[in-house]
Amino acid sequence: MTTKTAVISFCRLLMGLALVVSSIVNGYKLRYHGESFKPDIVLRVTENSIPVACSTRYSVVINGTSPGPEIRLRQGRTYWIRVYNDMETQNLTMHWHGLSMAASPFSDGSPQASQWPIAPQYFFDYELHPNVGDAGTYFYHSHVGFQAMSASGPLIIEDDDPPYQYDGERTIHLSDLFLQTDEQIETGLTQPPYVWSGEPSNVLVNGQGVLLNPGADTGDTECSLATILVEPEKVYRLRFIGATALSYVSLGFQSHNNLSIIEADGDYTQPFGVDHLQIGAGQRFSALMRTKSRKELEEDRANGINHYFLQIETRERPDSVRSYAALIYPGGSYNVSTAPANPPMILPSTTLGWLDYQLRPLTPNNFPTLAEVTRRVTVTITQIVNNTLVTFLQNGFPWTESFPPMPYLVALYNEDLSLFPSYESAINNGGMDNRTRTFPAKLGEVLEIIIQMTGAGNGILNVHPFHAHGAHFYDIGSGSGAYDLMQNEERLKGVEPVRRDTAMTYRYPGSGIPGVPWAWRAWRLRVTDAGVWLVHCHILQHMLMGMQTVWVFGDRNDVLRLGYPAVKGYLSYGGEAYGNSSRWPTCVHYWDDDDD
Structure with a gap:
């Protein structure tokens, strides 16, 4: 280490100590996120050519995958999530869809409203504190341009004592696949001459899907349906996440029409029985499903049925897209490299106002008259x-x-x-x-x-x-x-x-x-x-x-309760609240349990 480097490092250390000890203003603290600061979760966002649904697409991905990794947090606790923008030319933010960032306003991830985007080759530390009562199903996604089509992932706020009992959980993350690049779609929509994106070529389940056109050339790209593995005589909580870009979908499980909705957008509901769901972009539901008995499975297998499908169909578009995932029990099997030749079930047309006046909160929620x-x-x-x-x-x-x-x-x-x-x-x-x-x-x-x-x-x-x-x-x-x-x-x-x-x-x-x-x-x-x-x-x-x-x-x-200069580092593009390879960030801490 050179003398100049040592001096700079020592000055930064002194600044960090000073901020920790003395910068307690209006209940929040300024902290230097130096080498000793360890975020709870790290997300690295890149753009790569990825195989998806028997094709290849240049996409924005999180930790190398689309969707990104599932994040699970506990309510009432504080977490720091470091998001690296490892892209060369594109800006980035991360929005925690469904969670209120009222206490940490620069963590909302909306570049038009709350924060400068993360510049290429910079990173930003987001402070999340799910409140007690926030337990439920959410997701995170970029809020820049068309990036959210591929740059999203499940976000689950866990409940220490859930009001419903179940044997396991399965996450069903729905996303669209457009074969044009994000740049092509954005340019067509925002610059003359106007060019519509067209319809998605596929609706993916947990990032997976197969060709929907029989006989189409897959090239050398392997692909498969997503598989949802279950055991007989169990109750599963199915967490549905509508991370689609465009599609409004109707979906249901073949020979499993006993769904009971227990959560909508992060709030528990009274149980409401349905045989299918309608899910739009941004919406989430949890539903309980009781799996088949061993006797029912034996009867089905005697009749040549040893697997079942989750069937998904887009609605309210000029052309409907139909896609699938496989629901598989122990001992069952299916060639997951192909979609069924014929749809195994008939899903209803759109129900206008679906569940608008039917769902009820599980507990009184102070509804204003x-x-x-x-x-x-x-x-x-x-x-x-x-x-x-x-x-x-x-x-x-x-x-x-x-x-x-x-x-x-x-x-x-x-x-x-x-x-x-x-x-x-x-x-x-x-x-x-x-x-x-x-x-x-x-x-x-x-x-x-x-x-x-x-x-x-x-x-x-x-x-x-x-x-x-x-x-x-x-x-x-x-x-x-x-x-x-x-x-x-x-x-x-x-x-x-x-x-x-x-x-x-x-x-x-x-x-x-x-x-x-x-x-x-x-x-x-x-x-x-x-x-x-x-x-x-x-x-x-x-x-x-x-x-x-x-x-x-x-x-x-x-x-503007935080006041200047506490927020100075957030007020310029690439400011001191944003780190890079040669600089650690200085961030506002809003929650007392950051010291725990």
Whole structure:
């Protein structure tokens, strides 16, 4: 070690010690994440050509795989997850889908709203603290461009004492496969001339699938169906994760129609029996399934049946894609290199409003009544089609990665308070501050939020799974046409809605007249989590085309509570909160148990 290097290292050590000992401000601490700091989990993100479903695709992958490794955390504990951007030219973030990052706002992973992306060859340490009550099924994914199609993975918050008993768990992570590269898809959607991505070539289960076109050339690429191994006379918790880019799917198990939903988007529900599921991008469900008895298996095998399938079909698209996984018992077998020649089951068409008014929370969840609602905000979605581009607007404006030129929370901390939304202007304008294109609310308010879809400029209607960052909302239903408050209140009589973070607006019959209301989704939300939060369609193509909004919850002191200079390292691209090969980062620690 040279003298200069030793001096630099010693200075860094002194700085780190000083930060640990003396930088306790407003309940958080600044820490130098030097060589002695050991993150709980490390994710390394690269881009490689990977074999997938009998083809090869250049993809963004996590720890060398797609999906990335399953992460399991305990509620009520603090974890540090280090995410390396090992790519040469692409930016990166990681979003912890379904978890509120209210306490650690720069860890939300939304580059348009909360943090600068991780620059190529840099890394960022995310602080996660699942709260007690967060136990459930989540996932993590990049929030940059089209990367989430392949850069995602299961995130399970474990329950120390789950309210339901089962013998084992199986994770079923659903993702789309597009054979074009991310860059080709993004360019087609965001630069003239507009080129639609087309439909996925496959829906993968845990990253696996086979050719869906019999006789197609696989080249030298091996592939197989995902296998779900189970034993007879057991109860399994099946964790379904809708990590698709575009697809809204219907799925069911051959000869196993005894599913009982017990969780939706990280919240336990009362058991609700179904024979199939509908899952959109961003949604998650847990369902209990009792496997066959030994006697039933013997009878099936006597009839030549020694395996079963999970059958998946896309819905509400011009072309339907059908894919499979294999459900296998001990002693059963199947050639998993091929899909069945004929579908073993008939899945129903889309059920509009599926489970909207049927699911109930397992325990009372403080659902706000109509009398508690302080304000109603309607977000009107329109589509603009011209000769070169297709864009989605919310109350007349799109939100893309180019607006604003820096993450919105960063801009506020950089003392550009002219960007802080005017609550008064928003009140006088239906809820949106046009100058900043944001929706502000004060802590303690109870909002009723209506997402109102209107007919598209090209006459084509779609389903839209809307996802909210921050605190979960109470889902109060959906319907066709324009939202009718009193009609929906009648539907809610005697109902205690569940809390969700992703809910579907449906495509109702007809092409829709441009600008005319044709479908809605309504939420109620107790405004508790101060911060800057995205609310957006979780179809990646639609996000890139502008279908997202930014909500600012709390007054200036609430949102900017950390203060400067504590957050200085987060306020510039590649700032001191981001490490690289020659520099360790300095990070804000929000939770006291970081010392444990």
